[in-house]
Amino acid sequence: MHEIVIGCDEAAVNLKRIFIKLLQEMNISVEDVGVRNDEDKTAYPLVASAVCKKIIASGYTKRGILICGTGIGMCIAANKFRGIRAAVCHDIYSAQRSILSNNGNIACFGERVIGTELAKAILREWVKLEFKNGPSTPKVEEIVKVEWENFK
Structure with a gap:
C-alpha cells in the first residue's frame, strides 16, 4: 500500500488523529504535515x-489525505497542483471512483460533514484500491493533457 501524507486545518484535528491511528493499525506509513x-x-x-x-x-508514489471543515477547500487547493487529482470522499462509491475511474491520489474529508465511523469505512476502502488501465485510462490521459495545457 502507498505511504500516506496527511494534513488538516484547525477544524479537523480530531478526525486526523483518528485517521492516523487507523492507518497505523493497518500498518500503513503516515507522514503528518500538520496542523x-x-x-x-x-x-x-x-x-x-x-x-x-x-x-x-x-514521484507520485505517495497518496494524501486532506481534512478541513467540509473537505471542499482542501480539494480545491490541492487540485491547483499538476499531477494531483483530489476528490471529496464522503461516501464509499465516490471514494472508489476517485481511484478506479480517475486515478486520484488525494482523498478529502470534511470533519463537520461526515460521521467518524463512515469516514473510517471510506478510508479503509480508499487505501486498498489501485487504478488499473482500462476504459477510464483515456479519460485520465485527457485530464493530464488539460493539466499540461493549463499549468504552463
Missing part, C-alpha cells in the same frame, strides 16, 4: 500545498 492542534490557524491552502509537494516529490 497539530485546533489553536494552529494555518490556512488550509498551505496545508494542502505541503501535502501536494510531498506527493510530487515522491
Whole structure:
C-alpha cells in the first residue's frame, strides 16, 4: 500500500488523529504535515500545498489525505497542483471512483460533514484500491493533457 501524507486545518484535528491511528493499525506509513492542534490557524491552502509537494516529490508514489471543515477547500487547493487529482470522499462509491475511474491520489474529508465511523469505512476502502488501465485510462490521459495545457 502507498505511504500516506496527511494534513488538516484547525477544524479537523480530531478526525486526523483518528485517521492516523487507523492507518497505523493497518500498518500503513503516515507522514503528518500538520496542523497539530485546533489553536494552529494555518490556512488550509498551505496545508494542502505541503501535502501536494510531498506527493510530487515522491514521484507520485505517495497518496494524501486532506481534512478541513467540509473537505471542499482542501480539494480545491490541492487540485491547483499538476499531477494531483483530489476528490471529496464522503461516501464509499465516490471514494472508489476517485481511484478506479480517475486515478486520484488525494482523498478529502470534511470533519463537520461526515460521521467518524463512515469516514473510517471510506478510508479503509480508499487505501486498498489501485487504478488499473482500462476504459477510464483515456479519460485520465485527457485530464493530464488539460493539466499540461493549463499549468504552463
